[in-house]
Amino acid sequence: MGLSSMRVRTQNGPSDLRAIWWEDDVVKAIDQRLLPERLEIVAIKTYEEMAEAISDMTVRGAPSIGAAGAYGMALAWQSGVDLVGASRVLKATRPTAHDLFHAIDRMLSIGDGLVEAAKGYADSIAEKCRLIGEAGNSLIEDGMKILTHCNAGALATVDFGTALAPIRVAHRSGKKIFVFVDETRPRFQGAKLTAWEMVNEGINHAVIADNAAGYYLRSEVDLVIVGADRVAMNGDFANKIGTYEKAVLARENGVPFYVAAPVSTFDPSLRSGDGIVIEQRSPDEVLIVNGVRIAPAESAALNPAFDVTPAKYVSGFITETGVLAPDELAKMLAE
Amino acid sequence: MGLSSMRVRTQNGPSDLRAIWWEDDVVKAIDQRLLPERLEIVAIKTYEEMAEAISDMTVRGAPSIGAAGAYGMALAWQSGVDLVGASRVLKATRPTAHDLFHAIDRMLSIGDGLVEAAKGYADSIAEKCRLIGEAGNSLIEDGMKILTHCNAGALATVDFGTALAPIRVAHRSGKKIFVFVDETRPRFQGAKLTAWEMVNEGINHAVIADNAAGYYLRSEVDLVIVGADRVAMNGDFANKIGTYEKAVLARENGVPFYVAAPVSTFDPSLRSGDGIVIEQRSPDEVLIVNGVRIAPAESAALNPAFDVTPAKYVSGFITETGVLAPDELAKMLAE
Numbered sequence: 037m038g039l040s041s042m043r044v045r046t047q048n049g050p051s052d053l054r055a056i057w058w059e060d061d062v063v064k065a066i067d068q069r070l071l072p073e074r075l076e077i078v079a080i081k082t083y084e085e086m087a088e089a090i091s092d093m094t095v096r097g098a099p100s101i102g103a104a105g106a107y108g109m110a111l112a113w114q115s116g117v118d119l120v121g122a123s124r125v126l127k128a129t130r131p132t133a134h135d136l137f138h139a140i141d142r143m144l145s146i147g148d149g150l151v152e153a154a155k156g157y158a159d160s161i162a163e164k165c166r167l168i169g170e171a172g173n174s175l176i177e178d179g180m181k182i183l184t185h186c187n188a189g190a191l192a193t194v195d196f197g198t199a200l201a202p203i204r205v206a207h208r209s210g211k212k213i214f215v216f217v218d219e220t221r222p223r224f225q226g227a228k229l230t231a232w233e234m235v236n237e238g239i240n241h242a243v244i245a246d247n248a249a250g251y252y253l254r255s256e257v258d259l260v261i262v263g264a265d266r267v268a269m270n271g272d273f274a275n276k277i278g279t280y281e282k283a284v285l286a287r288e289n290g291v292p293f294y295v296a297a298p299v300s301t302f303d304p305s306l307r308s309g310d311g312i313v314i315e316q317r318s319p320d321e322v323l324i325v326n327g328v329r330i331a332p333a334e335s336a337a338l339n340p341a342f343d344v345t346p347a348k349y350v351s352g353f354i355t356e357t358g359v360l361a362p363d364e365l366a367k368m369l370a371e
Numbered sequence: 372m373g374l375s376s377m378r379v380r381t382q383n384g385p386s387d388l389r390a391i392w393w394e395d396d397v398v399k400a401i402d403q404r405l406l407p408e409r410l411e412i413v414a415i416k417t418y419e420e421m422a423e424a425i426s427d428m429t430v431r432g433a434p435s436i437g438a439a440g441a442y443g444m445a446l447a448w449q450s451g452v453d454l455v456g457a458s459r460v461l462k463a464t465r466p467t468a469h470d471l472f473h474a475i476d477r478m479l480s481i482g483d484g485l486v487e488a489a490k491g492y493a494d495s496i497a498e499k500c501r502l503i504g505e506a507g508n509s510l511i512e513d514g515m516k517i518l519t520h521c522n523a524g525a526l527a528t529v530d531f532g533t534a535l536a537p538i539r540v541a542h543r544s545g546k547k548i549f550v551f552v553d554e555t556r557p558r559f560q561g562a563k564l565t566a567w568e569m570v571n572e573g574i575n576h577a578v579i580a581d582n583a584a585g586y587y588l589r590s591e592v593d594l595v596i597v598g599a600d601r602v603a604m605n606g607d608f609a610n611k612i613g614t615y616e617k618a619v620l621a622r623e624n625g626v627p628f629y630v631a632a633p634v635s636t637f638d639p640s641l642r643s644g645d646g647i648v649i650e651q652r653s654p655d656e657v658l659i660v661n662g663v664r665i666a667p668a669e670s671a672a673l674n675p676a677f678d679v680t681p682a683k684y685v686s687g688f689i690t691e692t693g694v695l696a697p698d699e700l701a702k703m704l705a706e
Contacts, residue, residue, distance in 0.1 A: 072667040217670075219657065221556060221580040224665045227658070231670040243672040245556040245657055247581050247613025251649075251678040254615065278582025280589065281616055288619050314586075322554065322580050323562070328661040330559045332407040335552075335566040337578040343586040 041162075042190035044075065045236050054162070055100045055191045056107065058155050061114065063107045067094050068191055072232040083112040083122045090129040090136070096225070097192020098265045098301055099161045102135030106154035109143035113150035120144070131315050134266040134303045158194050164298040165196035167356035172202025172261065172296055175359065176211060180258040183216040183249060183286075186276035187229035188263025188296065198263040198296040200233060202354060207239050215241040216252055220276060222321040222339060246278050250285045260286045261354070264297040269369055271347025271362030272309025273297075277340050283349035296354040304369055309344035317341045377525035379410065380571050389497070390435045390526045391442065393490050396449065398442045402429050403526055407567040418447040418457045425464040425471070431560070432527020433600045433636060434496045437470030441489035444478035448485035455479070466650050469601040469638045493529050499633040499691035500531035507537025507596065507631055507689040511546060515593040518551040518584060518621075521611035522564035523598025523631060533598040533631035535568060537689060542574050550576040551587050555611060557656040557674060581613050585620045595621045596689070599632040604704055606682025606697030607644025608632075612675050618684035631689040639704055644679035652676045 041052035056065040063080040069092070070076050078094060080086050086108030089095050095104045105126050112122035123140045130136060139157060146153045176182070188199035197204060206213055215234055220226035227243045234241040244252065253260070260282060267273040273295055286293040306312065319337035323329055331337065347362040360368060376387035391400040398415040404427070405411050413429060415421050421443030424430050430439045440461050447457035458475045465471060474492060481488045511517070523534035532539065541548055550569055555561035562578045569576040579587065588595070595617060602608040608630055621628040641647065654672035658664055666672070682697040695703060 216673075219556070219665070221554070221582055224660075227666040227670075231666045235667045235669045241670065243657055243666045243670055245581075245612065245674070247556055247611075247616065248673065248675055248678075250616035250619065251612060251675050252673075254678075276582075277580065277586060281582065281585035281620060284585065284620055284623050285616055288623075322578055325559075326661040326663040326665075330554070330661075331562040331566045331578045332570045334570045335562075335576065335578055338551075338583065338587075339580070340583055340586050343583075343589075 041195055042233065043236050050236070054195045056095055056103050056158065056194060058107060058110070058151065063111065065089065065095050066191065068096055068229060069094055072228055081111070082115065083108045083117060083126060086111060087125050087129050090126070097187060098135045098263070099165070099193035099198065099298060100191065101130060102139040102300065103158040103161055103194045105136045105139040106143050106157040109140055110150040110154035119147065131313050135300055138300050161193060161298065162195035164356035165193050165198060165201050168198055168296050168298065168354050169196055169201030169205035171356070171358050172294065172354040173205040173209065175259065175292070175294060176202055176206040176213065178211045181214045181216065181256050183218065183253065183257045183260045183282065184230060185218040185226065185262045185279050185282055186220045187225040187233070189230055189233040191229050191233065192263065197233070198298070199261040200230065201296065202261060203239065204237060207237060213239065215239055216249070216257060217241050217243045218246050218249055218278065218282070219243055220278065221246055225276070249282050253282070253285045253289045253291055257291050260291055260293045261296055264295050264301050265342060266306070266312055267295070267297060267302045267353070268306035268309050268312065269304060269366050270308045271350055271353070271365050272344055273350070274309065274312045274314070274342045274344050277343050280343040280345045283345045287349050292351040293349055294352050294354050295350055299355050299357065302365070302369055309346060312344050314343070315341040376530055377568065378571050385571070389530045391430055391438050391493065391529060393442060393445070393486065398446065400424065400430050400439070401526065403431055403564060404429055407563055416446070417450065418443045418452065418461060421446060422460050422464050425461070432522060433470045433598070434500070434528035434533065434633060435526065436465060437474040437635065438493040438496055438529045440471045440474040441478050441492040444475055445485040445489035454482065466648050470635055473635050496528060496633065497530035500528050500533060500536050502691035503533055503631050503633065503689050504531055504536030504540035506691070506693050507629065508540040508544065510594065510627070510629060510694065511537055511541040511548065513546045516549045516551065516591050518553065518588065518592045518595045518617065519565060520553040520561065520597045520614050520617055521555045522560040524565055524568040526564050526568065527598065532568070533633070534596040535565065536631065537596060538574065539572060542572060548574065550574055551584070551592060552576050552578045553581050553584050553613065553617070554578055555613065556581055560611070584617050588617070588620045588624045588626055592626050595626055595628045596631055599630050599636050600677060601641070601647055602630070602632060602637045602688070603641035603643050603647065604639060604701050605643045606685055606688070606700050607679055608685070609644065609647045609649070609677045609679050612678050615678040615680045618680045622684050627686040628684055629687050629689050630685055634690050634692065637700070637704055644681060647679050649678070650676040
């Protein structure tokens with residue numbers, strides 16, 4: 037970990053941390069389900085425990101899930117387990133994150149020395165995010181008000197963030213910025229995780245109900261930056277449910293809308309967003325909030341975890357190789 | 372109360388109920404803060420208690436607030452209190468609802484016999500809602516999937532509803548319909564109140580996170596019907612925060628978007644939506660959910676209660692006099 041790491045305010049002042057790392061033959065990770073109430077580090081000792089940690093969202097965010105997949109394969113390799121069997125279990129945890137399949141397939145193709153390979157994979161994600169931060173910083177002017185959705189921060193990406201990386205770099209370079217944090221129902225990743233990262237980094241921000249994003253896009257927001265779980269060759273992309281709404285509202289109000297993602301999130305096998313499978317999660321995530329049921333016992337709920345935003349709403353993709361327009365993306369991926 | 376009343380499933384089967392009514396020298400109202408967990412009727416004995424009941428959202432929804440204002444004036448008149456003073460207190464409770472000012476000014480101008488006048492005012496709201504239901508039913512075809520935001524139901528409108536009135540009439544006339552119920556953060560009026568009305572009425576529905584409305588507008592929704600807190604002469608209107616988002620997304624996806632409101636919600640003194648004051652409510656409504664703080668202690672929140680949707684997104688207004696296009700509205704109001 038270098039100077040670029042996530043700054044975490046602890047009782048003894050800020051210290052650097054990652055979302056997930058290898059330490060003494062096990063994987064350590066921040067339990068993201070407990071934030072912002074408390075910062076707890078869990079030790080993950082087997083690939084089955086890693087599959088569980090991905091399924092139950094102890095670890096979340098496409099690039100962090102990718103690192104978790106690689107580390108899970110490293111745990112399987114370390115204990116001499118059949119790697120193909122382990123890969124199937126790990127791949128079955130979350131259907132939408134392309135990074136997960138990418139990371140697991142890479143470990144499978146390497147096949148040996150997977151602890152070092154997984155460490156290298158996680159380090160390369162962190163480095164890509166640092167470069168995304170540098171590239172995206174060029175889009176941010178002093179005084180800008182920026183809206184973001186869900187958590188595409190250091191927690192989601194091993195370190196530094198995708199959508200939050202440019203915001204970190206802009207803030208550390210002395211630009212005065214303000215961040216509108218969509219709370220991001222149903223799981224509140226914005227209110228819980230992005231706000232926690234903003235507090236730790238000392239960045240001015242306010243949490244808003246997702247419903248208020250349109251109001252502020254119409255009146256105050258200068259720039260939108262979100263992450264992506266999967267990007268198709270034509271620039272359509274899947275991200276946390278609600279992203280599509282914010283993209284349409286940004287274009288309607290002439291607000292630039294950028295997607296920050298490492299190239300590993302781009303799926304060359306997907307021609308368009310039509311091929312992206314949308315995960316339906318438990319209705320209870322909508323119906324039960326902090327242990328209290330909000331709707332009548334007889335009411336059902338529908339809970340798509342992601343939506344697909346067509347490329348036409350995207351001003352550009354912020355990647356480790358620079359900022360690309362959607363049509364430049366297809367060209368680059370074809371090379 | 373006639374056959375048109377809200378049907379409420381009680382232990383002894385369905386019974387008819389209103390949101391607010393006069394009974395034995397006091398006002399009775401459903402405490403809407405306790406739904407859907409329990410159905411509790413409160414007795415409101417003074418105009419100060421009525422002001423409190425409006426402020427703390429025991430009674431909510433523009434037309435129900437209008438009736439509450441009229442009944443509050445009746446309570447003041449009954450106890451011989453200065454009516455102008457009482458009107459000031461009652462008007463200071465909620466800044467956005469035009470119906471409130473309309474109802475209070477009407478009682479002030481009548482000046483005497485206010486118990487009967489307030490009863491008549493509430494009855495006329497219920498009758499207008501019944502007519503809105505009849506008019507709006509013409510827009511609903513068998514098999515349609517309809518999206519609604521917040522609660523513009525019987526609870527919000529004394530009886531029957533505005534947005535929910537056409538849905539009630541369509542269902543009672545035998546049309547098979549399905550309702551997507553936006554949960555409506557931050558106060559969850561959709562999940563709590565609209566879903567409760569749907570259950571009582573036996574209408575197929577599912578609660579969705581507000582973030583999922585765009586996803587379903589892009590794929591499944593045939594029609595959107597919402598209520599309004601205030602409509603300007605040009606057809607711009609204020610409604611619960613998030614309405615603007617759904618309107619933009621409906622137009623983007625070619626889904627008809629209707630606003631159901633009695634003519635009393637139309638404000639002849641407002642040329643456009645620019646003049647509508649947006650109430651900012653407590654940040655705690657966003658930050659604290661079911662008693663648990665979701666964001667870090669250091670995080671602020673912004674909480675606009677309403678937004679303004681420009682007339683260009685409105686397919687039509689469903690009123691007690693029929694369905695009107697936005698440009699017909701100005702013409703009708705000028706007459």
